[in-house]
Structures are given as structure tokens and as C-alpha cells.
Amino acid sequence: MERESMEFDVVIVGAGPAGLSAACRIMQLAQEKEQEITVCLVEKGSEVGAHILSGAVLEPRAMNELFPDWEAMGAPLNTKVSGDTFYLYTGATGAITLPHFLIPKPTHNDGNYIVSMGNVCRWLAEQAEGLGVEVYPGFAAAEILYNEDGSVKGIATGDMGIGMDGEHKDSYMPGMELHAKYTLFAEGCRGHLGKQLQEKFNLAEGKDPQHYGIGIKEIWEIDPAKHDEGRVEHGLGWPLSENGASGGGFVYHAENNQLYLGLITDLSYDNPYLSPFEEFQRWKHHPTVSQYLEGATRIAYGARAITKGGLNSLPKMHFPGGLLIGCDAGTLNSVKIKGNHTAMKSGMLAAEAVVEALGQESAPADLHSFAQKMEASWLHEELYTTRNFSGFMHKFGFLIGSALVWIDQTLFGGKLPFTVHDTKPDYAALKPAAGAKQIEYPKPDNKISFDRLSSVFLSNTNHEEDQPCHLTLKDPSVPLDVNLPKWSEPAQRYCPAGVYEIVEDDAGQRFQINAQNCVHCKTCDIKDPSQNIVWVTPEGFGGPNYPNM
Incomplete structure (x- = not known):
């Protein structure tokens, strides 16, 4: 069966804040300029928002620009930040509340909102459809299509109904080709097509390698007497610092007596025995967190990698x-650890460049104007002033790095006359297991801390079982022959969903991939020290189904 094709002016891959903001802004500008522009947006999740996971405290700057009357329109920004606390966790029970003057100015949350970004994206999708965008959830963009001159022609969605053996099942349906004058890739962190584009067009040439963290998040329903709607708490230090790692925790008092809590672990950690999932479980037992969880009910779990290299790692877009x-691309503001407003702004700038180009008699193949728009925007200013964050934290460690960030941001406004680079990729940071401290993590108590499988159950993750594994290995021998003896195969520990196991049976050891459990966090694609695991898209509808992450 041949693939059918459809023609659009613009195809957008991914219904996150960047893709949806681009779609909305394109249609707004088209109406203003009285241009006819057709836009198609495809999303691999079963519905818009199903794969969205973010803290999230949203800075409304981009939303104010995109929909100035968003409040009257019913945007789900319902919980304004009412209090902002920052802790330095000094140990398993100790914490120092840091005064506001010691917190870098950009991290203050006055005027921001605690939101479910999944619900914000669902609302943005409604606005996009109302403006005339064709939104297709459940269709995974699996392949980039190219014109004869090498320019991007569009994408093809994945075939459906292929068995694990690669053969067509009775339910086989070929993917659809979506052709466009311009294709915008907004897949989120470590997009599998974005990786290919960066390699093909050398987009990251001359840039620092991208840096990442993994964010693990849960939602709890807590006792109303312990709930303080609008309260925001962040913290640094224990437990990650105890094992030479960096990152931080967050506790957000959202609406409906819900608590959003999570831990971000920088993927630059060097101990192969470290488990971000287990560190998260330990962190929840800290008294500043556990005080809210006694008698509470855990209702959601998920994980997602974040790009945090900032301007120094930002490829040509x-x-x-x-x-x-x-x-x-990696537009997150790494000092704020906020990427939703910056993603939205990048999509809006993309829309401006696209609509201008489509309005010309001969639309240029390469949207060079985007670079000028980007450089003239507040988005670039934010990324420029926070460009030294990763370099300070990774080169100088938690305490000295934090002090340098404070000096940079508070005294110099991010405009120090030099740039600190961080040129070691996160996957290359792991030390051999022989020289690393083994970490013994406590067993879960099933009240505050839990195991991986019960956690994945709360993510509503599902994949069609009889399909090719979407977690591919360049060389199947590497996990046992290289990673196991050198690094004690860290995939067993860095995956927050129990996807990877070393199984021993009568035939010996084997590397088992439980692809059904995959929550699409992309950590394996990032942290595998041999860079042997390549995440590719499974069938559409597969993956987590987050209700309101």
C-alpha cells in the first residue's frame, strides 16, 4: 500500500507550548494580513496534553502577548503564586530557609502561576482549532521527508499495524505524508527528528554540547488543612549533593488541594550507581516535603528530560x-528552570518568520529572518543573561557554582564580560563503576516512597505490545560486553520506568528491554555512556496518558 499525501503551507510536529503557540500565532497573523494559510499540527500522544509533563510555574509573559485577554477566554491559569520559599537541604532532616536576597533575581516567582501544562496545552489546542488549525493527535511523526535539493519537504507519520517481527499485520495501515512549504519541529526535549536535523544540517556546529536534567514528578491530593494554595517551594542540596550530583526539588500547592512535587537531577552526574528515581524517593522523606504527604493520596506519576544547556548549547534553529x-532546540531558561514561556515565545517568533515568508512572491527556502527576530527578542536577552549557569554549576560544583550564579545574576544582571563553557557531554561524565561509590537505597515504605512499577502504573502508560521495539540498540552486544563491566550497566538505574534490566537465567545474562513501560522521558537516549540506545517513535497513541501533568 502506497502512502497518501496531503499538502499544507505549514506542518507542525508536536502539540506542546512551542508548537501550539506557533500554530495560533500563524493563524492570528494570517487573519490580520488577510492571507490564506493552511496549518496542520500532529501530536504523537493519544490526545493533546497526554505527553506533557512540566512542574509547572508559568511565567505569563508569552501568554500575555499571544492572548492578551486569556483570563476572560478561560485559560487554565487559575492559581497565582502567593508565596515563594527556597530551601538549602543540609541533610536528611535539616534545611535552611534562604532569605530572598540570596536567591538570584530571575528565580523569584512574583506574578507567576502554578499550572498543569497539560491543561494549558489542551486549552491552546482549542484556540488553535478555533482559528482554523487542523490538529491530529495520535499521529507520530516518524520520518523527515526531503526535496531533491535537500530542503525539508515535510514529514511522514508512522505506519500502524507492524508486528514485532517486522511483518505487516491484518491491521496494517501505511503512514501519511504531510508536505509543507515549511515544517516546524516542536517535539520537546531530545526530539528524535530534531536530532536528525541537527546532524544533517550541522546545526550545533561550534556550540557546547547540549546539557540535560531528568525531572520526576508526582501529584498528590493532600489534607486541606496542610494545603496553602499558591505556595511555591524550591530546594537544593540533599540528597543529590550527598552523592556528588546536582539538581533540585520543587513543591507547588496547586488548586483542588493538589500538590505538585518533583526532583530534577542534572544528567551530568558521574556515579553510575546513582538512580534519579531513588533519589526522588529519598527526597520525599525530607521533613519539608513529608509533612504534606502523611495521609495524602498519590494520584499521578511521570518523568521527562529537560534541555538546560542554555544559549551556549542552542543550535542554529x-x-x-x-x-x-x-x-x-533547547530554549529553556536554565537559571529559572522554566521553559514554557520561552518555548511559547520561540513558536511565536517562528510564526512571524513563516507568515512573512509565505507573503512573498517567492518564499525563501531558509527562514534566515528567524535568527534576526530571535536576536532582537526578549527571549534572546533571557538566554544571553543566563548563559553561564551550566558552566558555573558543572565546573565549580554546587556551593561555589551557586555563589557564582548569584554574583552573575544579582550583581551583574547576567552580563559578566566573559562566557563560561561546559564542553563535556552528560553521557561522558560517568566514571567507571570500579572507582565509584556503590549506593544502597532504602526500600520503599509504600506510603511516601514507592517502586518503579507501581509508579509507572499511575502514568497510564501503554504501548501496543506486538510492534517493533522503539528503544533501538546500534549494537546489541554493547550492554553486556561494554556497559556492564565498565559502568555496571547504568540503564538499570537512570531509567525512571524500569525499562532496562539485566536478567539472569539458565542461559546466562541478557539485557532485557521492557518497552511497554517507557514513559518517553528520553533519558536513555541522553545518558547511555556508549550512546548505543536510540529512541525512535512507537506507534501513535503509545506512551503515557497524563491527565493533568
């Missing part, structure tokens, strides 16, 4: 036939 936007 334009190429012949399209743009990389949002976290597919």
Missing part, C-alpha cells in the same frame, strides 16, 4: 524548509 523551536 533555521534550516532549508523549516525551524527547530522550543525544547527541541
Whole structure:
């Protein structure tokens, strides 16, 4: 069966804040300029928002620009930040509340909102459809299509109904080709097509390697007497610092007596025995967190990698036939650890470049104008002033790095006359297991701390079982022959969903991939020290189904 094709002016891959903001802004500008522009947006999740996971405290700057009357329109920004506390966790029970003057100015949350970004994206999708965008959830963009001159022609969605053996099942349906004058890639962190584009067009040439963290989040329903709607708490230090790692925790008092809590672990850690999932379980037992969880009910779990290299790691975002936007490129503000407003702004700038180009008699293949718009925007200013964060933290460690960040941000406004680079990729940071401290993690108490499988159950993750494994190995021998003896195969520990196991049976050891459990966090694609695991898209509808993450 041959693939059918459809033609659009613009195809957008990914219904996150960047892709949806781009779609909405394109249609707004088209109406203003009285241009006819057709836009198609595809999303691999079963519905818009199903794969969205973010803290999230949203800075409304981009939303104010995109929909100035968002409040009257019913946007789900319902919980304004009412209090902002920052802890330095000094140990398993100790914490120092840091005064506001010791917190870098950009991290203050006055005027921000505690939100479910899944619900914000669902609302943005409604606005996009109302403006005339065709939104197709459940269709995974599996392949980039190219014109004869090498420019991007569009994408093809994945075939459906292929068995684990690679053969067509009775339910086989070929993917659809979506052709466009411009294709915008907004897949989120470590997008599998974005990776290919960066390699093909050398977009990251001359840049620092991208840096990442893994964010693990839960939602709890807590006792109303312990709930303080609008309260925001962040913390640094224990337990990660105890094992030479960096990152931080967050506790957000959202609406409906819900608590959003999570731990971000920088993927630059060097101990192969470290488990971000287990560190998260330990962190929840800290008294500043556990005080809210006694008698509470855990209702959701999920994990997602974040791009945090900042401006120094930001690739060129334009190429012949399209743009990389949002976290597919890495527009997160790493000092704020906020990427939703910056992703939205990148999508809006992309929309301006696209509509201008489509209004010309001969639309240029390469949207060079995007680079000028980006450099003139507040988005670039934010990324420029926070460009030294990763370099300070990774080169100088938690305490000295934090002090340097404070000096940079508070005294110099991010405009120090030099740039600190961090040129070691996160996967290359792991030390051999022989020289690393083994970490013994406590067993879960099933009240505050839990195991991986019961946690994945709460993510509503599902994949069609009889399909090719979407977690591919360049060389199947590497896990046992290289990673196991050298690094004690860290995939067993860095995966927050129990996907990877070393199984021993009568035939010996084997590397088992439980792809059904995959929550699409992309950590394996990032942290595998041999860079042997390549995440590719499974069938559409597969993966987590987050209700309101």
C-alpha cells in the first residue's frame, strides 16, 4: 500500500507550548494580513496534553502577548503564586530557609502561576482549532521527508499495524505524508527528528554540547488543612549533593488541594550507581516535603528530560524548509528552570518568520529572518543573561557554582564580560563503576516512597505490545560486553520506568528491554555512556496518558 499525501503551507510536529503557540500565532497573523494559510499540527500522544509533563510555574509573559485577554477566554491559569520559599537541604532532616536576597533575581516567582501544562496545552489546542488549525493527535511523526535539493519537504507519520517481527499485520495501515512549504519541529526535549536535523544540517556546529536534567514528578491530593494554595517551594542540596550530583526539588500547592512535587537531577552526574528515581524517593522523606504527604493520596506519576544547556548549547534553529523551536532546540531558561514561556515565545517568533515568508512572491527556502527576530527578542536577552549557569554549576560544583550564579545574576544582571563553557557531554561524565561509590537505597515504605512499577502504573502508560521495539540498540552486544563491566550497566538505574534490566537465567545474562513501560522521558537516549540506545517513535497513541501533568 502506497502512502497518501496531503499538502499544507505549514506542518507542525508536536502539540506542546512551542508548537501550539506557533500554530495560533500563524493563524492570528494570517487573519490580520488577510492571507490564506493552511496549518496542520500532529501530536504523537493519544490526545493533546497526554505527553506533557512540566512542574509547572508559568511565567505569563508569552501568554500575555499571544492572548492578551486569556483570563476572560478561560485559560487554565487559575492559581497565582502567593508565596515563594527556597530551601538549602543540609541533610536528611535539616534545611535552611534562604532569605530572598540570596536567591538570584530571575528565580523569584512574583506574578507567576502554578499550572498543569497539560491543561494549558489542551486549552491552546482549542484556540488553535478555533482559528482554523487542523490538529491530529495520535499521529507520530516518524520520518523527515526531503526535496531533491535537500530542503525539508515535510514529514511522514508512522505506519500502524507492524508486528514485532517486522511483518505487516491484518491491521496494517501505511503512514501519511504531510508536505509543507515549511515544517516546524516542536517535539520537546531530545526530539528524535530534531536530532536528525541537527546532524544533517550541522546545526550545533561550534556550540557546547547540549546539557540535560531528568525531572520526576508526582501529584498528590493532600489534607486541606496542610494545603496553602499558591505556595511555591524550591530546594537544593540533599540528597543529590550527598552523592556528588546536582539538581533540585520543587513543591507547588496547586488548586483542588493538589500538590505538585518533583526532583530534577542534572544528567551530568558521574556515579553510575546513582538512580534519579531513588533519589526522588529519598527526597520525599525530607521533613519539608513529608509533612504534606502523611495521609495524602498519590494520584499521578511521570518523568521527562529537560534541555538546560542554555544559549551556549542552542543550535542554529533555521534550516532549508523549516525551524527547530522550543525544547527541541533547547530554549529553556536554565537559571529559572522554566521553559514554557520561552518555548511559547520561540513558536511565536517562528510564526512571524513563516507568515512573512509565505507573503512573498517567492518564499525563501531558509527562514534566515528567524535568527534576526530571535536576536532582537526578549527571549534572546533571557538566554544571553543566563548563559553561564551550566558552566558555573558543572565546573565549580554546587556551593561555589551557586555563589557564582548569584554574583552573575544579582550583581551583574547576567552580563559578566566573559562566557563560561561546559564542553563535556552528560553521557561522558560517568566514571567507571570500579572507582565509584556503590549506593544502597532504602526500600520503599509504600506510603511516601514507592517502586518503579507501581509508579509507572499511575502514568497510564501503554504501548501496543506486538510492534517493533522503539528503544533501538546500534549494537546489541554493547550492554553486556561494554556497559556492564565498565559502568555496571547504568540503564538499570537512570531509567525512571524500569525499562532496562539485566536478567539472569539458565542461559546466562541478557539485557532485557521492557518497552511497554517507557514513559518517553528520553533519558536513555541522553545518558547511555556508549550512546548505543536510540529512541525512535512507537506507534501513535503509545506512551503515557497524563491527565493533568
